[in-house]
Amino acid sequence: MVTIGDVAKAAGVSRSTASYALSGKRTISPAVVQRVLDAVDELGYIPNAGARALATSHTKVIGLLGRFLDDEFAPAMLQYILGVTNRARELGYDTLLVSEEDGVHALQRLSSSRMVDGFVLLNVAERDSRLEILRHAMQPGATVGLPAECDGVDVFDLDFIESGRLMVQTMHDAGHRELILVSQPVHVVERGGAYVWRLADGARERAAELGMTLHHHHGDSSQPGIGTDLHAVLDQHPGATGLLLNNEAAAAALPSVLAARGLAAPRDISVIGRYSDDFARTFSLPFTAIDSAADELGRRAVQQLVARIEDGPDGTAPHLVDLIPPTVNDRGSIAAPPSLRG
Amino acid sequence: MVTIGDVAKAAGVSRSTASYALSGKRTISPAVVQRVLDAVDELGYIPNAGARALATSHTKVIGLLGRFLDDEFAPAMLQYILGVTNRARELGYDTLLVSEEDGVHALQRLSSSRMVDGFVLLNVAERDSRLEILRHAMQPGATVGLPAECDGVDVFDLDFIESGRLMVQTMHDAGHRELILVSQPVHVVERGGAYVWRLADGARERAAELGMTLHHHHGDSSQPGIGTDLHAVLDQHPGATGLLLNNEAAAAALPSVLAARGLAAPRDISVIGRYSDDFARTFSLPFTAIDSAADELGRRAVQQLVARIEDGPDGTAPHLVDLIPPTVNDRGSIAAPPSLRG
DNA sequence: CGAGACTGTCGAACCGGTTCGATTCAACGT
DNA sequence: ACGTTGAATCGAACCGGTTCGACAGTCTCG
Structure with a gap:
């Protein structure tokens, strides 16, 4: 392996000079710097990470x-x-x-x-x-x-409280008055996934301010449970015209659930989700959504x-x-x- | 920071003895070993990775x-x-x-x-x-x-050639005679994704041996392109009764495509895919598949x-x-x- | 023209481990 | 009684960088 000693020798200088030539922490004559640089790429010198870490206490x-x-x-x-x-x-x-x-x-x-x-x-x-x-x-x-x-x-x-508010506000502006929010399962909350109730709180708060009805449900985090959950929730609230999704699995499952019920968005029901743009692209989720960024x-x-x-x-x-x-x-x-x- | 020197001092031995006590590369009296170990966890000693790497030329x-x-x-x-x-x-x-x-x-x-x-x-x-x-x-x-x-x-x-053979064989055993294979897009092959043609070759080979018809298509790797592709392919080969998928996006899109055409698997068409079990679980893909492991x-x-x-x-x-x-x-x-x- | 500042370079020490050779001391065989 | 072996330990060197202090030579200015 090629060390800074080899570089120094090739450039005809001491190890410390070679080091300074490379780091620029002391003034070194341009001629010497050039000789060192030449030696470096002639020999293909790359500093040993362990040695550098030991000396500098920085590992990069x-x-x-x-x-x-x-x-x-x-x-x-x-x-x-x-x-x-x-x-x-x-x-x-x-x-x-x-x-x-x-x-x-x-x-x-x-x-x-x-x-x-x-x-x-x-x-x-x-x-x-x-x-x-x-x-x-x-x-x-x-x-x-x-x-x-x-x-x-x-x-x-992500500002989840504001996200909740924004979802509700958006639906309100479009004319909706009764909404369903489908969140992650309860156990996600229990293990500390506070973003779930943050979004829900924001949504509830804004719904209250605007005098809207908001039904909140926790759905399963994977198929087929979430599919069943969605059907149940839709059955339960026939008056709801807007669906808010803070649950990726629900977003993934919704297209087939809607198809099965003979519904289409936004014709029969309006939908807004919260998931990454990349996810939406890969699966071509057709729903307006807040980007989780x-x-x-x-x-x-x-x-x-x-x-x-x-x-x-x-x-x-x-x-x-x-x-x-x-x-x-x-x-x-x-x-x-x-x-x-x- | 606590070094092996501190450990040695606390145990009343030299640095080298402490090192040997910990590595066991030389015999050290049980009493000393114990003192060193006690010092280690009293001081919370964890060796400096850079220094060790430098000395041993192993970074772990x-x-x-x-x-x-x-x-x-x-x-x-x-x-x-x-x-x-x-x-x-x-x-x-x-x-x-x-x-x-x-x-x-x-x-x-x-x-x-x-x-x-x-x-x-x-x-x-x-x-x-x-x-x-x-x-x-x-x-x-x-x-x-x-x-x-x-x-x-x-x-x-994964043995993709054998995977291709196995897909075809499985369909043959169930009684199918005309199949469609949907692969990854051509550009995936062109950039070196040889697994695409390996699976296709295996499938073609076995289909030929068994006297079956196999239509091979490259589909887009994301929605909505792949949805359109699937519709086109199904229109084009009305006689095909079996679908082989070597394209994850196709697997993800197929349920809605089938629903749109009023088809169900395996009632109207049989399907076998190749994707990870984990993927299948998350999206509850209802298709028999070779696990990409x-x-x-x-x-x-x-x-x-x-x-x-x-x-x-x-x-x-x-x-x-x-x-x-x-x-x-x-x-x-x-x-x-x-x-x-x- | 000499003190002081600055430039460019070098040798030595250091970072924190591991490992080699040497040393001490006790046990053993003859 | 004495050399031999083996166990247990220590000091020093080394891994490959960085950095501090010293020093020689040049420049500057009073």
Whole structure:
């Protein structure tokens, strides 16, 4: 393997000079710099990461800790991951992906062994035991998902409360007065998926303000349960003209459910969902939806994390809680309710 | 940070003795070993990864290089990734996930900087420029995906030729004589997705042997194109009673296409697909299918890679080409063709 | 014209592990 | 009684970078 010593020898200088020539941390004569650079690409020198990490205590690696639960939605998870890895690479960092069940243990291991310069936590729960560790770690951290207690970390999430309000408002503006909201199953809430009730709260609040009726149901997170659930809910509320979906599986199942009932959106019923644009493309979901912006959230988390890493431990920029505003992707599944039309 | 020096001091021994006590590479008295172990967990000592890597030239990290193409199927990719990271962790390794466009460059960077002990390449193409680099790298590599030239790497893939044969044979056994195969789009083949024609070849071969008619079509890899394609193909071959799908988007779109045509499987048409079991569960695809076994392929690749890493560079175990045999997951979408029934 | 500042370079130390050779001491065989 | 072996431990060197302090030579300015 070619070391900086080899480069130095080839350029006829000392190791330290070669190092300074490459880092530019001291003035080195242009002639020498050029000789060193020539030697570098003649020999194909790439510094040894371990040695550099040892000397600088910076690894240029960030740790990405996911919670990959069985009923977590795969396409969305991949979006988060790619957002993180791509942005990290753009900023000169590699990404260590950890899928370990025991996130607390993984965090301790990576932190104390100094394998990474910082952490991004995905799918952060309302009370997430990993945060406790992260706050005491010497590396900074960013989360995707809004926990109950945000200090010591930078937090990124979709603004779910506003999303709920926006869904209801949109339906109201189109003339609807009775809505059904289909959320994730209760166990998702119980394990800390606070986004479920955040969206529901926003929706309820706005519905109350506007004097609308809102029925809230938790649906299964996969087929065929969710199909049955949707049928049941539609049977139960024949007067409802608008459907709000905060449940990817429901969005995926709805087209066949509607077809089975001889309904079409927006002719018979209006629909608005909340899922990633990418997901909609792959499965051509024909519903207007709030983009969950997984990719963007991953990118922002990394961006902020790297800024904090490079500010050093004394950088005292205040911690962020960045809730990105919902944007509606209009796919034409909302119209006036049948009763208002000719 | 607590170093092995601190541990040694706390145990009243030299650094080298502490090191040997922990590694067991020399005999150390039980009393001392105990004192060292006590010191370790009193101080919470975890070795510095960079320093260890520098000394041992082993990082306990494997590099996972994906090609995340736009129309690559997200749920499947995540399955591969989790198979790799989970198995790696079980074997004591962490995983560096690289999504960089320029795989060749990434490979060179990680290899020369000695950041990883070995590589797993996903989505390997027929002629994959990354393989050339990998063969000359000092770290071993395993691929998921069968390239034209396999030497110097361990190769893992589903046996697509046999999968094609099996699809046709299964339909034949049920009494079908005219089949349609819907594959991935032509551009997937052109960029090296050889599995597409491998499956098609196997299918064609077996159809010829059995005297059956097989129509082969390339369909779009996403909606709404694939929906249109499916309609067109069904219009074009009214005599076909069996549908073979080697295209995930087609599988996802088929239920609504069938519904729109007033058809049901297996009543009017029999269907067999090739996609991951996990995908089928999430979307409740009601079709009998060959499991693409993404998770298992990832696990096997890592398993073999780690074996090769730990054998050291002189380990001369022959390189594998492990094509795992297709298994059919019966979901009841195959029956005798209508013409043969009462 | 000499003190002071600046430029460019080098040697040595350091980061935190692992590992080799040497050393001490007790047990053993003859 | 004495060399031999083996167990247990230590000090020093090494892995491959970075960085600090020193130093020689050149330039500047009073």
